[in-house]
Amino acid sequence: xxxxxxxxxxxxxxxxxxxxxxxxxxxxxxxxxxLWRRLDRLRQRGILQGIEARVNWRAxxxxxxxxxxxxxxxxxxxxxxxxxxAAREVPEVTEIQTFLGSVDIRLSVIARDMAHWQQIYRDRxxxxxxxxxxxxxxxxxxxxDSAELPL
Amino acid sequence: xxxxxxxxxxDIAILKLLARNAELSAAEVGRAVGLTQPAAWRRIRxxxxxGAIAGRRVVVDRAALGFGxxxxxxxxxxxxxxxxxxxxxxxxxAVPEVQTVQHVLGRFDYRLxxxxxxxxxxxxxxxxxxxxxxxxxxxxxxxxxxxxRRPGPLG
Numbered sequence: 001x002x003x004x005x006x007x008x009x010x011x012x013x014x015x016x017x018x019x020x021x022x023x024x025x026x027x028x029x030x031x032x033x034x035l036w037r038r039l040d041r042l043r044q045r046g047i048l049q050g051i052e053a054r055v056n057w058r059a060x061x062x063x064x065x066x067x068x069x070x071x072x073x074x075x076x077x078x079x080x081x082x083x084x085x086a087a088r089e090v091p092e093v094t095e096i097q098t099f100l101g102s103v104d105i106r107l108s109v110i111a112r113d114m115a116h117w118q119q120i121y122r123d124r125x126x127x128x129x130x131x132x133x134x135x136x137x138x139x140x141x142x143x144x145d146s147a148e149l150p151l
Numbered sequence: 152x153x154x155x156x157x158x159x160x161x162d163i164a165i166l167k168l169l170a171r172n173a174e175l176s177a178a179e180v181g182r183a184v185g186l187t188q189p190a191a192w193r194r195i196r197x198x199x200x201x202g203a204i205a206g207r208r209v210v211v212d213r214a215a216l217g218f219g220x221x222x223x224x225x226x227x228x229x230x231x232x233x234x235x236x237x238x239x240x241x242x243x244x245a246v247p248e249v250q251t252v253q254h255v256l257g258r259f260d261y262r263l264x265x266x267x268x269x270x271x272x273x274x275x276x277x278x279x280x281x282x283x284x285x286x287x288x289x290x291x292x293x294x295x296x297x298x299x300r301r302p303g304p305l306g
Contacts, residue, residue, distance in 0.1 A: 048211055053166070055204065056204070061157075062304075095298070095300055097223070098295070101292060102291065106223070143254060149211070
């Protein structure tokens with residue numbers, strides 16, 4: 001199981017992924033050698049799965065982001081698999097979640113501008129299979145986006 | 152607004168590599184895309200300075216850490232106007248279990264992503280921390296069953 005040192009290390013890393021190892025070790029109250037050992041063990045156990053670069057699509061010219069919420073036809077047993085497989089083929093899809101609730105599947109979709117969005121929506125989203133309802137939420141601003149956990 | 156950074160094929164290749172593993176060294180990135188270490192380092196620096204790389208994301212097994220439940224909330228505010236939005240945003244962002252707060256247009260005003268230990272823990276968070284946020288009106292909850300991030304339009 002995790003002990004307090006593991007928890008402190010993860011808490012600090014999740015709160016500020018940009019920390020250099022020396023600062024991370026000192027904030028977590030461990031020596032740099034302990035930090036390396038603990039991180040190694042957390043990776044081996046699959047708890048720490050990796051560190052990824054966060055791509056800022058706006059800086060790459062994608063000004064529009066829409067959260068699309070789908071309801072699927074549940075009389076069709078393959079609806080989820082067929083829908084997900086087709087959604088993976090759309091390059092502008094950046095996230096896929098499936099849910100238990102009134103929404104079945106959500107996609108995050110990005111576009112360069114509204115004209116591009118309209119084109120993606122007509123050519124790539126509307127043809128997705130087994131959809132009974134689509135509801136868009138247009139992103140205005142992200143005020144918080146953190147991987148922090150109340151450990 | 153400044154012109155967006157126009158990355159070439161090599162920049163895109165580097166971005167793809169780092170989006171999967173931000174811990175690769177400039178030498179490793181260089182080897183993968185056929186650049187020298189200093190050339191790769193300059194490209195990486197430019198990706199960061201242009202804002203194309205906005206930072207790093209630590210990926211953990213949330214369930215293994217005891218957070219087995221992730222819920223997306225759609226929230227509609229009961230009151231409108233700027234003070235109402237600002238009060239709500241400040242209070243929502245301060246809740247430790249709230250990972251994401253997004254202002255949206257559509258049937259809801261905000262999207263929240265929440266982590267909880269289990270369903271009873273989620274119910275406690277919903278009652279004590281979410282329903283008590285200033286201005287909260289209608290709330291819709293959807294429990295995440297599965298999730299995947301896609302590489303997006305990186306060529």
